[in-house]
Amino acid sequence: MIEAGSRLDALARAATVHLLPAGVDNAVQWGSGFFVAPGLVVTAAHVLRPRLVGRQDMEFAVRGDALNNGIPLPARLETWLLRDPACESVPADEDLALVRLLDPDVEHECLWLVDRAVEYTGPLRVYGYRPDERPTGKRIVPWSVDADINVVDGAGGLRFRPDAEFPPGVSGGPLVDADTGAVVGVVKSRRTRSDGGAAVSSLALREFGTHYRQLVEAHDRWHASLPESPDTGDNWIDLQAGELGQDNPWTPADRRTALGLLARLPPPGDAHAVRRLAVVARSYSRWPGANPPLHSWRDGHGLLYEGRRPLSPLIFLRYLALVAAYVTARGADATLLDAWVKERLRAHPDRSMHALVTDARLPDELRPAPEEPLHAVVPYPTAGDGRTVVTVVLDPVIGAVPTRFFWQIWVDDGTGEALLEAADQSDEGQPPEALAQVLGLPLARVFRAGDREGSPAPLEVALPVDEFDTAVHRWRFAAVAALDDHQYLGAQRQVVLRDLARRLEPDNDAWLARWQGLGQAGALTAHRAPEHGRTPQADRYARLPATHVPVLCRPAGRGLGKRTMAAFLDSGHAVVLWHIDGHAARGCGEDCDVLHARAAGLLDSIGSVTELPDSIRLLREEIAARREDRRWAEPLALLYDDPGRPVPGGDLDVVDAPQ
Structure with missing residues (x-):
């Protein structure tokens, strides 16, 4: 437990600061903050928002009793998580900001950031600055208190036990874990109603993306340099081991050295590489819960825990050896990391277990791929092949008029088992026209975690046949994209x-048989539909060869197109192409002939059905680059329904519209 007046407590106080206007004395205070890397302060975004809206480049000041002899230093906002700075209240997962000192050479203490990706609950010590309560002056003084977090409140939110009291000014101050001495959160607000106040989990720092990666790399390099307090000669990690009495074989000093060496390496190409190497290091034993955001090699180190306790040192050394192999295979120098792994391994007493580290090998999927020609087609993932697929499930609200959906986002990270990553929290669902905007932020997060270097994760959208003409491929995160906008989803991935409906019938024999036939087929043949003068019939479509892929030149969600699509689905067809934008006349015209001819050429040109989704993406990419000869493919939608990867969530209850 961190005790008030202890040497570790002194270091935490030395790293804590407060923010104030430039050019005034410290009688004015905006809020608190703390150093985590050279020149970088973490604080709550709401502390700065009222002062910086519309002038985010404004200079202000940072001051601390142990910083620059108590003399304020000039600083500016580096970045914040606020999506709408003019909002009335700041959500917990957006209430973080990074502040940078203008003088990069100022020396100061830095707190230690937790590497575990967990929402902390339990005892901690809270730091900040507050106005002096004495009537004789208006100075700002340091403050700290013991407290407990007992509630995890939504994305990034934490709540204190009701007995906690926080004075004005401490928002933005650090929450330091009483067991490990690591920062686990940031003060957000004082007591409201019956609770003791709110905080932001330090896990929300990962939403800074590239800024977060650069922050933790600078943090780990600083701590690895063994800095000492100028007043006492103390070092943060050494005191963690001493005052907090950690006896795990993977010590705070081991962790400091390992993370410092990882921070010297080139960053990972994608989150998949970090996650996969951590899984391999754990002998394919996954951590509980969903996959956290992973931006750095440090984040993979943070997956090697059970609860708050580190796993065996061999697991960590195996992970480090795998990271070294990964970066070395891509031409980087991991000599220092390799040498330390071997040195640390010699200290492990059970030599019979050393092979767990010395025999570590990269999975084939993480070995550098040979140079491929420009615009090479990437086959669609299959179940368990190690590649990530993101699935959006849109469940219609029963009885809702007009149509509304409850949404869920599932992620299969290549294991063949999908995990629920996010879901609609509303009571009434979302109208179709709002889906692109509502899904934008959660999809951005899962794409950031699931995209591999040079290979974005595919997006699947499961919806009822009535909604098959939803222009998902035109979505952007902010709005539906214009035709030539290269940011629209269909050109990106x-x-x-x-x-x-097939989510409820995974044992559909006709569907399984036709999919197997497609997988064994070589070149595919386009089947023009609906056929002139013939009523769509499932029995007739069931007799089509497995190599035949239906192509509809009209929408699939209404009229004759809907009846035709229903017949294809009833007969087990798993791959269908159609035109979502309407049919100008009752009968087919020249545009229909062009679409069918081009679609037939596309299907004939690919070597496998798994190449079809990316072949269409490449066409859309060329449309975005203003290739006029590719525009025929822009309104195409693709049903690609692999029964080997069923639509997830089939055991969830259907919810009726509220009365």
């Missing part, structure tokens, strides 16, 4: 649709 493979986008396919799934039949929501």
